[in-house]
Amino acid sequence: MAIILKYQPEVLHLQKAYAKLTAMLPNLAKIKAQELSNSLTNSLQELDTERGDLISAIATVVKALGKLSKLSIAPDVAVMKRFLNIHGSDISKANYISATERTRELLADYNAKADVKAAALALNLKMLFDQLSVVNTQFAMQFLQRTADEAAQEKVDARAIRTETDAVLTAFFDAFEFCSLEYDEPDYATPANELNDLIAYYKTHLKARITRKKGGKVVSTETPIVPASSKVKL
16 A cells, blocks of 8 residues: 555556555454454463473472482472372463463462472472462463453454455456556556565565464464565655
8 A cells, every 4th residue: 555655546547446445454453453462462472381381390300300319308209299290290281271270279289288398498499389470470460461451352353354355455456457558657567566576575474474383383473574664665
């Protein structure tokens, strides 16, 4: 739209097609707001990863110490093994709500049992449990905030809006091609080249994102593709 605006829709005989495209912007903005959710999404993912890493670190240390022959720590290792067997070390594989609740139960049990707390202190695990408590509390608070934010957002039919936008955009390009053949003036080649450069820019980035997704990366929370403003010389 910025490219066409620069070359003036009325000069290109594209006023109606351009106006229909402009009319789609408010609904497209609603899709963006709905799908990006808010800035808490990336923070929640980071906190969830840290939570999983902390639980994994505790289990790893206990397992490693269990292989040693230091009899002085054997009782503490046994206590921690029983504790972890009760709560499981696969919490990180659970969904957000389940992982948060299971971690809360683990920490409540930890704080309620003097022998577990003593064993954690003896095995230098107290710092990990303390940090796990901080992270799980932060996650729970931010998850509630994101839920509230999403509830306040207007829900839109993204598929329907995309379908309509595709139709309008296709009609616009058809009109552009028709006018470029119908009128000898003005210059249609220059804006066409800029449009093609812009489209190629986004196709390249989207192709890379698809490759990352196939490789197991979570791309739904990635930062949006940076607009190719350098391609549009206003």
